Amino acid sequence: AQSVTQLDSQVPVFEEAPVELRCNYSSSVSVYLFWYVQYPNQGLQLLLKYLSGSTLVKGINGFEAEFNKSQTSFHLRKPSVHISDTAEYFCAVSERGGGNKLTFGTGTQLKVEL
Amino acid sequence: GAVVSQHPSWVICKSGTSVKIECRSLDFQATTMFWYRQFPKQSLMLMATSNEGSKATYEQGVEKDKFLINHASLTLSTLTVTSAHPEDSSFYICSEKGQGNNYGYTFGSGTRLTVV
Numbered sequence: 001a002q003s004v005t006q007l008d009s010q011v012p013v014f015e016e017a018p019v020e021l022r023c024n025y026s027s028s029v030s031v032y033l034f035w036y037v038q039y040p041n042q043g044l045q046l047l048l049k050y051l052s053g054s055t056l057v058k059g060i061n062g063f064e065a066e067f068n069k070s071q072t073s074f075h076l077r078k079p080s081v082h083i084s085d086t087a088e089y090f091c092a093v094s095e096r097g098g099g100n101k102l103t104f105g106t107g108t109q110l111k112v113e114l
Numbered sequence: 115g116a117v118v119s120q121h122p123s124w125v126i127c128k129s130g131t132s133v134k135i136e137c138r139s140l141d142f143q144a145t146t147m148f149w150y151r152q153f154p155k156q157s158l159m160l161m162a163t164s165n166e167g168s169k170a171t172y173e174q175g176v177e178k179d180k181f182l183i184n185h186a187s188l189t190l191s192t193l194t195v196t197s198a199h200p201e202d203s204s205f206y207i208c209s210e211k212g213q214g215n216n217y218g219y220t221f222g223s224g225t226r227l228t229v230v
Contacts, residue, residue, distance in 0.1 A: 042224060100211060
């Protein structure tokens with residue numbers, strides 16, 4: 001079974017500063033990886049996904065993530081954050097060829113301050 | 115991209131009553147729909163997986179008689195919370211899985227259920 005670890009429950013950062021949200025996963029088979037953002041009382045919006053190919057994935061709103069197989073990580077980065085980036089971010093994994101269940105991390109609350 | 119319409123966005127009901135939540139796939143046929151539950155400031159917990167025309171597969175610990183899932187068509191899946199109690203109050207979210215080049219998961223906007 002797969003699992004996802006998001007070590008940082010909260011990440012405060014000043015506006016226009018860079019940010020990295022960490023995600024590590026565990027799985028016995030190859031995986032697909034996702035980052036989602038959730039604003040209060042809303043569903044999840046896909047930021048980016050890694051299915052195959054280039055390990056550096058670019059997503060919406062200036063976010064990017066790098067798949068590192070040896071470190072089983074998929075950290076999310078943004079070079080310069082904006083107040084509007086304040087939200088909950090979830091890393092998720094699904095196993096290739098399996099039941100395709102999506103397993104979520106516990107989430108990281110990104111709080112952008114002026 | 116894929117769009118999933120979920121409604122109602124919020125509902126308040128009395129204890130003992132039942133509530134139905136609908137999720138519609140607006141732009142393609144969703145063979146598989148997932149239902150999640152999210153408690154405040156927590157992650158999403160998968161409740162069940164529904165496939166069109168067959169019985170839903172429930173996760174361990176989820177009461178199938180309490181959370182009835184119907185996926186009668188490729189574009190509509192429903193979750194009915196039966197005999198609701200205050201502890202059922204939560205945020206419920208559906209998600210459909212794309213195929214091929216559209217592989218990924220699209221989420222509905224969620225339903226805030228409050229049982230009083």
